[in-house]
Amino acid sequence: EGPRFHAKADGDADEVVDPPKVEEKIGAVPHGLSTDSDVVKRESESISKRSLRSSGEKFEFQAEVSRLMDIIINSLYSNKDIFLRELISNASDALDKIRFLSLTDKEILGEGDNSKLEIQIKLDKANKILSIRDRGIGMTKEDLIKNLGTIAKSGTSAFVEKMQTSGDLNLIGQFGVGFYSVYLVADYVEVISKHNDDKQHVWESKADGAFAISEDTWNEPLGRGTEIRLHLRDEAQEYLEEGKLKDLVKRYSEFINFPIYIWGSKEVEVEVPADEDESNDEEESPESSSEEGEDDAEKSEDEDSDKPKTKKVKETTYDWELLNDVKAIWLRSPKEVTEEEYTKFYHSLAKDFGDEKPMSWSHFNAEGDVEFKAVLFVPPKAPHDLYESYYNSKKSNLKLYVRRVFISDEFDELLPKYLNFLLGLVDSDTLPLNVSREMLQQHSSLKTIKKKLIRKALDMIRKIADEDPDESSDKEKKDVEKSSDNDEKKGQYTRFWNEFGKSIKLGIIEDATNRNRLAKLLRFESTKSDGKLTSLDQYISRMKSGQKDIFYITGSSKEQLEKSPFLERLKKKNYEVIFFTDPVDEYLMQYLMDYEDKKFQNVSKEGLKLGKDSKDKELKESFKDLTKWWKTALSFDNVDDVKVSNRLDNTPCVVVTSKYGWSANMERIMQSQTLSDASKQAYMRGKRVLEINPRHPIVKDLRERIVKDPEDEGAKQAAKLMYQTALLESGFILSDPKDFASQIYDTVKTSLNISPDATVDEEEEAEVEAETESKGTEAEESIKSETGDEAAKDEL
Numbered sequence: 001e002g003p004r005f006h007a008k009a010d011g012d013a014d015e016v017v018d019p020p021k022v023e024e025k026i027g028a029v030p031h032g033l034s035t036d037s038d039v040v041k042r043e044s045e046s047i048s049k050r051s052l053r054s055s056g057e058k059f060e061f062q063a064e065v066s067r068l069m070d071i072i073i074n075s076l077y078s079n080k081d082i083f084l085r086e087l088i089s090n091a092s093d094a095l096d097k098i099r100f101l102s103l104t105d106k107e108i109l110g111e112g113d114n115s116k117l118e119i120q121i122k123l124d125k126a127n128k129i130l131s132i133r134d135r136g137i138g139m140t141k142e143d144l145i146k147n148l149g150t151i152a153k154s155g156t157s158a159f160v161e162k163m164q165t166s167g168d169l170n171l172i173g174q175f176g177v178g179f180y181s182v183y184l185v186a187d188y189v190e191v192i193s194k195h196n197d198d199k200q201h202v203w204e205s206k207a208d209g210a211f212a213i214s215e216d217t218w219n220e221p222l223g224r225g226t227e228i229r230l231h232l233r234d235e236a237q238e239y240l241e242e243g244k245l246k247d248l249v250k251r252y253s254e255f256i257n258f259p260i261y262i263w264g265s266k267e268v269e270v271e272v273p274a275d276e277d278e279s280n281d282e283e284e285s286p287e288s289s290s291e292e293g294e295d296d297a298e299k300s301e302d303e304d305s306d307k308p309k310t311k312k313v314k315e316t317t318y319d320w321e322l323l324n325d326v327k328a329i330w331l332r333s334p335k336e337v338t339e340e341e342y343t344k345f346y347h348s349l350a351k352d353f354g355d356e357k358p359m360s361w362s363h364f365n366a367e368g369d370v371e372f373k374a375v376l377f378v379p380p381k382a383p384h385d386l387y388e389s390y391y392n393s394k395k396s397n398l399k400l401y402v403r404r405v406f407i408s409d410e411f412d413e414l415l416p417k418y419l420n421f422l423l424g425l426v427d428s429d430t431l432p433l434n435v436s437r438e439m440l441q442q443h444s445s446l447k448t449i450k451k452k453l454i455r456k457a458l459d460m461i462r463k464i465a466d467e468d469p470d471e472s473s474d475k476e477k478k479d480v481e482k483s484s485d486n487d488e489k490k491g492q493y494t495r496f497w498n499e500f501g502k503s504i505k506l507g508i509i510e511d512a513t514n515r516n517r518l519a520k521l522l523r524f525e526s527t528k529s530d531g532k533l534t535s536l537d538q539y540i541s542r543m544k545s546g547q548k549d550i551f552y553i554t555g556s557s558k559e560q561l562e563k564s565p566f567l568e569r570l571k572k573k574n575y576e577v578i579f580f581t582d583p584v585d586e587y588l589m590q591y592l593m594d595y596e597d598k599k600f601q602n603v604s605k606e607g608l609k610l611g612k613d614s615k616d617k618e619l620k621e622s623f624k625d626l627t628k629w630w631k632t633a634l635s636f637d638n639v640d641d642v643k644v645s646n647r648l649d650n651t652p653c654v655v656v657t658s659k660y661g662w663s664a665n666m667e668r669i670m671q672s673q674t675l676s677d678a679s680k681q682a683y684m685r686g687k688r689v690l691e692i693n694p695r696h697p698i699v700k701d702l703r704e705r706i707v708k709d710p711e712d713e714g715a716k717q718a719a720k721l722m723y724q725t726a727l728l729e730s731g732f733i734l735s736d737p738k739d740f741a742s743q744i745y746d747t748v749k750t751s752l753n754i755s756p757d758a759t760v761d762e763e764e765e766a767e768v769e770a771e772t773e774s775k776g777t778e779a780e781e782s783i784k785s786e787t788g789d790e791a792a793k794d795e796l
């Protein structure tokens with residue numbers, strides 16, 4: 001039945017068998033698992049007899065981890081190979097860690113084999129065990145408990161959720177729970193680990209909700225590092241085939257920076273003494289010495305009597321075979337690296353083994369005061385948690401190496417937050433190697449590296465746009481279309497924008513130095529973009545003669561904005577207006593003041609200029625009385641002013657805000673934020689100005705009325721109602737909807753010729769109550785009589 005591991009067998013001490021101490025012999029072979037049949041037999045006995053290590057301390061997996069393991073165990077996911085990639089990646093991480101520590105403490109690596117930073121794979125066909133060992137940092141008992149089971153990683157639940165919708169286990173490494181993929185192929189797993197600060201321990205689990213940890217007194221001492229033993233499921237026996245393992249390692253571990261060995265068998269041709277009738281070599285073949293009589297006879301006949309007679313036979317030998325060549329791709333000249341190699345390298349960095357290529361990459365060598373090599377990638381998709389806790393997370397996806405030695409992948413100082421979506425690495429020759437991470441973080445070269453990385457990153461992104469035929473104007477299109485990989489590049493920048501556009505916007509907000517470069521990368525829809533994305537440069541190229549400002553409007557959706565009264569006259573006069581519909585756009589526009597000497601103008605704010613119109617002044621003058629009167633009529637609300645509008649066509653009036661206050665859209669966004677500060681809201685709220693349309697019949701009529709009688713009650717009511725309606729249409733949230741509603745009802749009354757004094761009928765409360773009661777009783781009675789069940793009454 002294979003090895004069993006039960007949760008604590010209560011009181012059944014007889015079942016508990018301590019594994020026998022494995023003899024010295026095991027220590028002599030490189031890996032604890034010997035090909036020697038005696039040892040194999042003993043090992044196998046000890047495992048199959050063992051149901052529970054009596055010394056083992058039992059733990060339950062954290063509920064989320066248990067759920068994850070359940071999903072993995074029962075998964076029908078066909079690509080089970082991924083477990084190997086995850087284990088090798090963990091081994092490589094552990095080696096990176098010890099190598100990093102050894103930079104400041106040489107002793108830490110130890111001597112002899114211990115100091116070899118390598119990964120070893122062994123197959124034990126007899127016991128159906130695949131084992132992967134590294135001489136990395138290892139895990140203490142506490143680490144084992146924490147890392148492999150009790151503390152769910154932040155990614156666990158996210159991954160479980162993702163699995164339930166996509167079923168794609170391939171992503172497991174990206175969620176930081178890759179280890180558990182071992183249960184795709186194994187039903188019992190042992191993790192033997194030795195950390196410099198602790199004794200050697202064994203973690204074991206059959207993924208049945210529990211695991212056990214014992215101090216390891218029977219396996220070969222590892223010296224330092226971790227060995228994972230997978231007791232393979234029956235249907236996963238293919239992972240005991242050497243050829244398969246070699247292929248997988250080669251495929252998945254091309255970019256692992258440590259040598260990976262397999263304890264491989266080799267058919268070799270060896271020269272052995274020829275058969276007795278041919279052989280004449282006494283010294284070299286002691287076994288054949290007993291038959292020397294006949295040899296002598298032959299020897300005398302043979303002319304080459306000095307040459308020993310041998311034959312070639314095939315023999316199986318075992319040895320460590322190196323599977324990868326550890327050549328860092330970034331050290332090669334970019335010209336020599338193929339597109340396929342970059343793609344594979346990206347996949348290994350991203351722990352993303354789908355088919356998608358990165359959108360773009362940049363591989364360069366920086367020279368001068370600060371020397372470094374770097375490879376940057378734009379991933380095909382944004383990671384699942386890119387904007388979650390954007391300001392608090394310390395996550396950067398750049399790996400930092402110093403002279404080929406991996407230092408850290410949590411180095412915030414290399415790229416600003418808004419470029420966190422990039423993946424890649426930096427290998428610097430200038431940074432010092434033997435200092436602590438804290439010291440490195442303060443090193444002056446980092447600033448230079450960061451500056452150059454940002455430039456290169458922005459160039460790379462710009463290139464995505466430059467190479468996209470959809471991006472170019474018709475004139476340029478012809479040239480671009482000639483290029484070969486055109487189809488692939490088509491629409492690429494739109495894809496980039498949909499995935500990472502928010503990051504570019506955050507960049508504009510946060511990075512004043514590169515604001516203009518980033519603004520070039522900005523895309524949006526506009527009144528003239530025809531459902532596609534357009535850029536500021538394209539906007540400028542379409543500007544009307546005499547147009548000074550770049551017009552935009554903010555709101556919650558394009559559909560809503562398209563109908564906005566603010567656009568009426570602009571559209572009629574053929575001005576282009578940008579739609580900004582992402583909440584971040586409001587913040588963005590507080591930082592993006594101008595572009596190429598053109599100012600930005602929110603068309604729902606004060607200050608809109610549409611070229612000089614000689615009639616403007618005249619109109620303003622002729623409506624002076626009305627605007628003045630209207631302002632007084634609105635003294636109940638904080639209306640700053642009433643003015644003649646230059647932006648309206650069909651709508652009688654709109655409410656605009658002051659230039660530096662919040663727009664209506666921003667007010668809405670701020671109100672929807674749970675923790676927003678009410679006092680700040682009042683302070684930041686833009687001043688409101690009612691703008692009236694001098695060509696509109698209602699406005700013209702009002703003017704006539706108030707000239708005749710400034711106290712006209714009907715006019716006053718209309719002025720108020722129009723203002724409130726304009727607030728709504730302009731995107732504000734009414735502070736007193738009740739008042740607005742009752743005015744509307746009054747108007748409805750008037751239009752239906754109902755007397756303004758008509759009142760609502762009084763309810764006759766006493767009777768209503770009595771009636772309800774009696775109805776209720778009737779209903780109860782009828783249920784009771786139908787079902788004959790007393791309980792029905794309770795239910796009712």
Ligand SMILES: Nc1ncnc2c1ncn2[C@@H]1O[C@H](COP(=O)(O)OP(=O)(O)OP(=O)(O)O)[C@@H](O)[C@H]1O
Nearest residue numbers: 090091094136138147173174176177178179180226
């Ligand atoms: N060979 C190993 N040596 C030392 N520690 C290890 C080893 N394998 C796993 N660990 C520890 O267990 C943790 C959990 O591993 P797991 O593979 O689930 O997640 P991860 O390595 O953090 O992320 P990923 O799945 O992306 O590799 C690791 O973070 C590491 O601390």
